[in-house]
Amino acid sequence: MKKYLCFAALFAPAFTYAETVMADPAAIKDGAMRYQSYCAACHGDAAEGAINAGREISIITDSGGNQPPDLTDDASLYGTSPDDILAIIENGVPGTMMPAWKGRITDVEMKNIVAYIHSRMGGMAQSSIEKLLDTGSQPRNPEQSPYTLVLSDYISMPVTGDLNSESNTLSQISRMNFIRQEPETERWFVPDLNGPLYIFDDKQAAPVEYLNLKSIFPAFHDSFGFASGLVNIQFDPDYSKNGRFYTIHLEVKKNDVPLQPVQGPFKSLDLSNYKVTKTIETPSFGNENGFYGVLVEWQDSDPKNDVFEGTARELLRMDMNRHIHPMGALSFNPYAGPGDEDWGTLYVGIGETGSGGMQDARKLNAQRLNNVAGTILRIIPDLKKRTSDSSLSENGQYRIPHDNPFVKLKGARPEIWAYGLRNPHRLIWFKDNQNTPQLMAFNIGQVNWEMINIIGKGKNYGYPIYEGTQLMMPGSVERDDDSVKMPVMISGVLPERYIEPSYPALQYPHMAAIGGDAISGGYIYSGTKHPELKDKLIFGDMTTGNIWYSDIASLVDANDDNPEHLAAKFAFTTTLREQVESTYKKRGGTQLPLPSRGVIAGPGRIDLRFGQDRSGEIFIMTKSDGMIRKIEDVVDREFKN
Template sequence: MKQLIVNLTNVLASFLLVAAGTISVQAQTRAKQQPLTNGQRLYAVNCANCHGARAQGAVKAGAEISIIAEQGGKQPPDLTDQAWDHGSTDAEIFTVIKKGIPSTMMPSFAGSLSDTEIRNVVAYVRSLASTQASAPTAAAPTAAAPVGSTPERTLELADYIALPITGDMSADRVTGLLARGSILRDEPGSQRSFINDLNGPLYILDKKTKQLMPFLNFNGGGDKTGLYPRFAANIGYASGLMNFVFDPDYTHNGIFYTLHMENPAETQVSTMPRAGVVAGLDLAGYSTTPALTRPMSTTDTPTSRELVIVEWTDRQIGNTTFEGTAREVLRMHAPAYMHPLNEITFNPAARPGDPDWRIMYLGVGDSGTGERQGPMRLYTQRLDTHQGKILRIIPSLNEHVSTSTLSENGRYRIPNDNPFVSVLGARKEIWALGLRNPHRLTWYIDPARPRQPVLLAFNIGLVSWETVMIIKKGANYGYPLREGSQSMSSTNGMEPIPTDDVIPILVSDSVKRGTIKPTYAVIAYPHKPGGGDAIANGFVYRGKRIAALKGTLVFGDITTGRIWYAKLKDLLAADDGNPLTMAPIHELGTQIRTLSEETYRKRGGPNPNLPGRAFIAGAGRIDLRLAEDNDGELYVLTKSDGMIRSVISVR
């Protein structure tokens, strides 16, 4: 068995990495198919998105499985050498494919593929190892065809604005997306919007004239001329200028916050912003902070990236240049570049004098730790880490002074009513935990109960499920022991959740503090054709254009570009403590792939498909996010073609 694990870590961890797709084929038809033909078809649906037509290593086939590199592994050039899998028997390979290895992102195929189908996949891939193989080649699909019913409603989209091209036009990876705009926010009290591009720029958009103006440029890495010399955006995914948010009192104090990523390995350059890049920026009082303390163990890896929150005070809001000061609020380490701190938001329902007034919520991913072995695997469960958590802090040192304590770096405050402030060894900033990647948070304010807002987290999954959670004080959402409506372990793969479901409360890798019942998702969709790869974000629709969407949560999938809605009453009813209760979701048809492909080519995109690839999306990522303006109207941002489109109607 040891030989099997070694083999699969080095080779088969990259084999069949797509989430298992249920192939709806009648038993009589399946029985008549020849093994190689059947195996070829199954390979095309479940494997070819990453491994191409002839079972190549994922990197050679054009995909990149980041977790393999993160674990110190190396993609093999081919899976089909003469001694495929370096000599593991068919029985050994069959067992592991069936059970899966969650710690290396290989899902369990039990329940999705029958025993016969798994054997046929093994037989087909073995046939590719022979130069004399007569089996036909399996073509990698460019996009998964949706399954299930045809959408009853279709969104009508209109071009709103094209962002300047900032991507690497020569790349067929996510760095080749034309522009990486991910957030559009209306400036409070004005007719302007602010838009970020992860590659570095922060723009101001005049909504009346549609004129786009550069405001701040964060990218000072390498030969770039922006503010931050250690700025890191070139890996793609969640990196670069990742977020920004206006202070709730922005119209009076001119304060806004930004979140960006830096590479601490760039030790030859300063962590300070460059003087003179922004003429009106006064850096006299600016200083950097050490990264927040992290737990240490013998298996910890060095810091891979650092996430930096900066407070900006603009003394002349309303013009198109910045004049004022900046202050570093915090710097947080990440043991890997994936799934970092990615969200900063304020409670929009809070008013001066409220306990939540000007208190910031942070969505922090697990940095891939949930896929690793050893103590790091349970970082999201441990109260002595920041990874896989919702944090709650007071960025202003002058707010809530009597009801908070000063942070370890002295740059922000921690509310005394956070749930773990009295737990010895716990991070006092933690509000909720047990999440893989809560990369976007959305607030819902019920007009009938405006002082009781609901916080929703859009959480990217690992093996089987993309989820939406209702975030509650002190709640534990189970990852990496739970995902969606299933239990998950590194030994048994995906299983039903126990009837009496409790998990231990971990203060550290050696200290426990009782048990807790996990809190479960209210929406989930699978890593299958008809589902998607990674949940984007969403909003409870409150605009006036589209009466049909009133009372619904509209959300999307990043890679496939699919958009769904769920009725709000169903979402709230699903918060009943039963892991099997989920709000039904309904697809909204769009032409987003066709629109993105056409625009990508019109704007000079050099590749036959959109850049990048993913397990379900196949070749070509839409890279979709949603946005809403101050009136509650919706917008669709697509990085692939660098476009922002407005949602104008539903038919």
């Protein structure tokens, strides 16, 4: 059996269940649809295998390039019966990313998947299968909403990419990753992953470079990876008084490259008190961690002009198993005010740095509380705040609230607020029906599911043992009649202590008709221009550019840790892909139709992001063409005058 052998490695002609299933067109049709939903992300579109389908599959990349078998390869016909294949579907393959599907889909659905694979292996012509499946017509999306979003251009960001490059990231027009409105002004701050931090407002002809981290940090890393470089910016709640804001960037480990920053062209930058902090280690188990994620506090002495004048202070440095899924999200509770326990408390979303796809001990790093990979942290950057009910961090650069959930658990990182997440790269806040502030994370999946998690104190969201509601590693949980429990891990397992997994409030599959490749993020609409969107979470998928909404009330209702109870989403109609492809070409893009590709998106990633102003209006960013757009209109196609 091959190392990555899943359910389709070996075949034989005999079935112990009725052979009519294997020739039943309805069974094959259903199996093809199930295959697209559950299997194609690893094994490729139309059972061709990921390499033959010509698509980069993150799970394979994360696992060192090991390729699952080509399901149509005659060399795999060694005589194992389809019942053995069915058993592999049911039970998975321990030690690989092939999950167990028993209990997640029905026996009939699993048999139909085998029937579909058998139809390919049995020589059924592809044209016959296409006719059977009617693949010439677009499948109906049962979640289609009546709304069309009309998007208009707002601003073009400067070109920072190498448009002649065939790199996944360098050929993007602009790698803007966030857009933040400055407190109490009309200015926007936009970090570009390639290094610049721009500012602009409606009165400016073009964005102005305010800082450039690539010029300041010699070890700055942006040369590959979709989230490498200047990842994020967030303003301090007291920014209008103290001029403080926070950034995340990546650095590479090289013996000949210093970690201490330099002034570069920014002569008003004072680095005299900047100290490189002690690294929070990410377990490597003898392998080399080659990158850092770095959180920096900046203080501008005169934030009213377009030039940075002030100091920088390193708050936190962690090392990373790989350059992907880094520290990414920064958020303060906007509902907290002076005197509240959450005032000035920073929440930091951190990905598992690629460990979840590794087939060694690093795989479970997001479950280990002795490191910060795959977590959300809760810290106090201001050393003078909450001194009576917090403790100084190990590196002396921030404080840790005493009410964090793992402060008293020996060996655990006291900064951790929640864990078991693959890549919670976007965090937003909202109030539930009890008027209680809630933190929401947009969490990128790996194999089958993209997730929205409502984050609770001390909760474990399961990854990589779970992906969303799907159990990926059955041998890693304990079951009884009423619940499933997971061991609490520090460096190893503490069998005397268990925790029940927490599930998303919403998830969508890696499936063309109703899903996508990677959840982008979003905001709850609170503006006045488009009343149709009131109290709706507007979010989307990075690569495809699909944009959906979900009613906030349904998300709150689904936050009950019942894996069978999830909120629904509804798709907007847009012309975003056409707009992005047209603008990319007009701005000099050469990797037509767009740079890079996705499993579901196919050739060309839109690379969708969202922003929101203080009035609650939502903006759409697309990195591939370097554009920021606004929602100009919301058209109800079912409304007739």
